[in-house]
Amino acid sequence: MTKLMGYKRENGTYGVRNHLLILPTSVCAADTAEKIAAQIPGAISVPNQHGCCQIGSDLSLTQETLVGFGKNPNVGAVVVVGLGCDGVQARSVADEIRETGKPVESVVIQEVGGTLKAIAVGAEFAAKMARDLSLQTRVEFDISKIVLALECGGSDPTSGLASNPTIGYASNKLVGEGGSSILSETTEVIGAEHLLAARFEDAAQREKFLRMVKNVEDRAIMMGEDLRSGQPTPGNKEGGLSTIEEKSLGCMYKAGTRPFVGALNYAEPVSAAKKGLYFMDTPGQDIDSITGMVAGGAQIVVFSTGRGTPTGSPIAPVIKITGNTDTFKKMPDNIDINAGTIISGEAKLNEVGEELFREIVEVCNGRQTKAESLGHREFGIYKLTGTF
Amino acid sequence: MNAVIHINEKDNLVTCLRPIAKGETIEFEGKHYTASADIPKFHKMAVAEIKKGEHCYKYGEVIGAATTDLHPGDYVHVHNLESTRGRGDKHTKE
Structure with a gap:
């Protein structure tokens, strides 16, 4: 352990x-x-x-x-x-x-x-x-006390091929050691919900999860709008992602292969008594999504990005990983780990997965992430309706 | 490194791992495909006949429907592949 x-x-x-x-x-x-x-x-x-x-x-x-x-x-x-x-x-x-x-x-x-x-x-x-x-000093504790937030943003096709599966590897390992992970971004489940729903152990939680996904899709339909006007984003499309389904099917690799133990509402605390892989109902917008998971108790965030993004959090370290070697070279200030080596064949998924897991351990122990070293503190609260 | 990756055997699309120029022929899984347009790195190419309205597959799953007949070697993206989900625009027209 x-x-x-x-x-x-x-x-x-x-x-x-x-x-x-x-x-x-x-x-x-x-x-x-x-x-x-x-x-x-x-x-x-x-x-x-x-x-x-x-x-x-x-x-x-x-x-x-x-x-x-x-x-x-x-x-x-x-x-x-x-x-x-x-x-x-x-x-x-x-x-x-x-x-x-x-x-x-x-x-x-x-x-x-x-x-x-x-x-x-x-x-x-x-x-x-x-x-x-x-006066407080660090003391030893078990990794099972960790809640890891899983995020992706500025996705491109490399996210689903390399960086998200790498995060999935690290999440599997953390959950295997008794910790918890949170998959989020309900919009980016549309098109992949049948695959994720099958992994819920509890029927009531599975229904809750499917209702969350349906509510988001219904919101776009009720507005009479094409979800494509906002999702995928222009950058996603320029990178090569054509539809929300394609984006979602790549996103879900962050959740690895463990069963889901529950579906949480936005900002709902992760139970200390029931650990494992959770889903949280957050928007696809990264800042609001990370804020919700950190409010739910996540102490650390891993963030996969194909296009590159500077995002941090005010109170939780954010580790950035890309599957796009060009982006890793272009945005060295922002990206901590390159998983593009999986696509080029220079490294295997489990090797980069172990590298990410070691990084999570070191960052938990105090090592600054690139987002922290630059003072990135993005913060945003999800809204359900307009202000009155 | 291969020119393309075919993620799931059910997929009628592949992802290009480098830019493929119009007219360039690539070989994988024992077959040859000639690109009918320039395809940017990490974008998709059809590797089967896909009729208008039929589903396009990646990861072994549906990622949308073809808006025109697609042929092997075609560049497949937002111009000829559309989402089937969250389409409030279609609901109001119906």
């Missing part, structure tokens, strides 16, 4: 990073949160664009995503920042995150008396948290 070194949290989870998160509950608090984070070296904020004038399940989704970010084991302490009159309330978010046992404080801009006072109050909380976090 592979052992890793990480930060033990109060609730028994382990982080592979030790972030101090300044979390705005709404778009109205986002700039102030950023200003607080700017006072404290190492503190990070997220550019929340939502959290007010949303209704029903759309509003809940924003709150669940923010709470999930706060609860993620990669976060050691949180300052929640709200405006006061916003739809997602700071104290409510703080209370939910506090269930993990980690230090959480909240600042409400209207209550403390404006931007400058909110910065002062928030920075004082954050400075103390930063000092406390600096």
